[in-house]
Amino acid sequence: MEISTKEIIEGSPAIKAGTIAYSDNFILTVGGVLNIYNDLTDSDCKSIQSTNKLSQIQFAKSFKVADRTFGLINNHLLTSDKSPTLSFTLNGYDAVDDLTCLSQLSNVKSLTVDMFKNNQIDKINQYTSLTKLGLGGGISIKSVTEQKKLEELFLFEKLKDIESIGSMTNLKKITFSKMTIKNLDFLTSLINLKELHFMLGSATNYDKLPDIGKIEKLSFTWVRQLTVQHLLPINEMKFLKELKFDTQAHLTDLDWLTNRTIKTEVINCKTFRR
Numbered sequence: 001m002e003i004s005t006k007e008i009i010e011g012s013p014a015i016k017a018g019t020i021a022y023s024d025n026f027i028l029t030v031g032g033v034l035n036i037y038n039d040l041t042d043s044d045c046k047s048i049q050s051t052n053k054l055s056q057i058q059f060a061k062s063f064k065v066a067d068r069t070f071g072l073i074n075n076h077l078l079t080s081d082k083s084p085t086l087s088f089t090l091n092g093y094d095a096v097d098d099l100t101c102l103s104q105l106s107n108v109k110s111l112t113v114d115m116f117k118n119n120q121i122d123k124i125n126q127y128t129s130l131t132k133l134g135l136g137g138g139i140s141i142k143s144v145t146e147q148k149k150l151e152e153l154f155l156f157e158k159l160k161d162i163e164s165i166g167s168m169t170n171l172k173k174i175t176f177s178k179m180t181i182k183n184l185d186f187l188t189s190l191i192n193l194k195e196l197h198f199m200l201g202s203a204t205n206y207d208k209l210p211d212i213g214k215i216e217k218l219s220f221t222w223v224r225q226l227t228v229q230h231l232l233p234i235n236e237m238k239f240l241k242e243l244k245f246d247t248q249a250h251l252t253d254l255d256w257l258t259n260r261t262i263k264t265e266v267i268n269c270k271t272f273r274r
Contacts, residue, residue, distance in 0.1 A: 005037050021047045028054065034077070034084075035060035036095070039069040045076040054080055058087040059095035070104040078107035085110040085132065090120065102127035112154065115139060135159065136178075144168075155179065166190065176201055184208040194239075198223050203230050210236035219244035228256050235259065245269055 004024045009016050021028040025038040028048055032055030048054055057077060059065070077084065086108050088096050099120045102108065106127070112134030113120065121139070124130070125146045134154035135141055142161045144150075145168055155162060156177035165171070166186040173195035174187070180202040187193065193213030203225040209215070216239050220226055227250045234240065235258045245251050247268040254264060266272050 020051050020053060023047065027060070032056060032084075034058065036069075037061055038063060039066045040072050042072070045072050049076060049080070052080075052082075054084045055082060056085045056087055058089075061095065062093055063095050065095050065101070067104060070101055074105045074107050078105065078109075083109045083131070085112055085134075087112040087134075088114070090115040090137070099123040099127075110152075113137075114156075141165070162186070173197075175199060180204065184212060187212045197221070203227070206230050206233050209233045210238070214239040216240060217242045217244075219246070220248060221246040223248065226250060228252075232256060245272075248272075 005027060006022060006024045009019055009022050009027065018030055019027055020030050023044050025036065025040055025044050026048070027035045027037070028051060029035070032053045034048060034054055034057045036057070036059045054077060057073060078086070086105065088094060088099070090097050090113065099113070100123060102123055108128055109130055110132035111124065111128065111130055113124070115135070115137040121141065121143050125143060129149050130147050131149055132152040133144065133147060133150055134156070135144065136156035136159065138158040138160070140160040141155070142164045145164055149170065150168060151170055152173040153165065153168070153171055154175045154177065156179065159179065162181070163186040165174070166189045169189065169191055171190050172192055174193065175197040177199040178201060181204045183205045185208055188208055188211045190213050193215060195217040196212065196215050197219045199221040201223050203223060210233055215237055218234070218237070218240060226248055234243070240259070240262055242263045244265045245267070249271065251266065251269045252271050253273050254266070257264070
């Protein structure tokens with residue numbers, strides 16, 4: 001007999017400690033991540049909403065999702081002031097493997113999709129008008145430019161045609177993760193960009209950093225081979241207020257940084273001398 005989600009939580013003090021709401025159908029973690037295991041009920045949604053902690057919605061196992069569950073998600077969970085992110089992994093093992101379901105999720109404003117089919121972006125454009133979007137999975141993202149209200153973009157893994165985002169002048173925040181970018185020339189047209197983040201990628205040419213938007217926040221997390229020489233253009237950035245380095249093997253000091261008013265955070269950098 002299959003053990004229910006509720007039984008698993010109540011039988012494990014460690015799991016229960018990391019959970020703020022649950023039933024046989026879902027687990028909501030203390031971090032605000034909702035994992036859905038079975039179709040939701042009205043009672044489930046009330047329990048989730050009462051925490052006021054919901055930040056991300058995702059399906060935790062493969063099952064045939066009822067239209068009513070999509071309706072509850074759309075009309076109750078996605079209407080939160082926090083605008084939780086709806087997350088799908090289109091790998092054949094998730095409960096959702098086709099974004100046609102977005103036709104029932106008109107209230108979604110923040111979406112993350114790890115996909116392997118180019119035609120799925122067309123469905124995003126057909127059914128949504130987003131302010132935040134995360135994309136990954138080795139696809140071309142040319143058509144993402146149809147999202148005219150998009151302000152935040154998270155791009156990860158082997159995406160194609162990323163230069164096309166240079167026409168998306170409404171963008172205020174971009175994160176690149178697990179990507180190697182030859183140069184940043186295509187970002188110089190993004191006049192409203194205020195945040196730029198690099199994660200788990202390879203060192204590139206950062207000479208164009210001072211020419212990109214009005215960057216106030218900049219971060220580097222596990223960017224391989226990043227050296228002080230790559231970072232020198234930061235000294236020409238006129239609007240920078242916050243700078244963060246996380247797990248950078250070659251960062252030894254901040255002597256190269258000329259503007260000492262920039263709020264700088266350095267964590268997990270073993271060679272850094274404080």
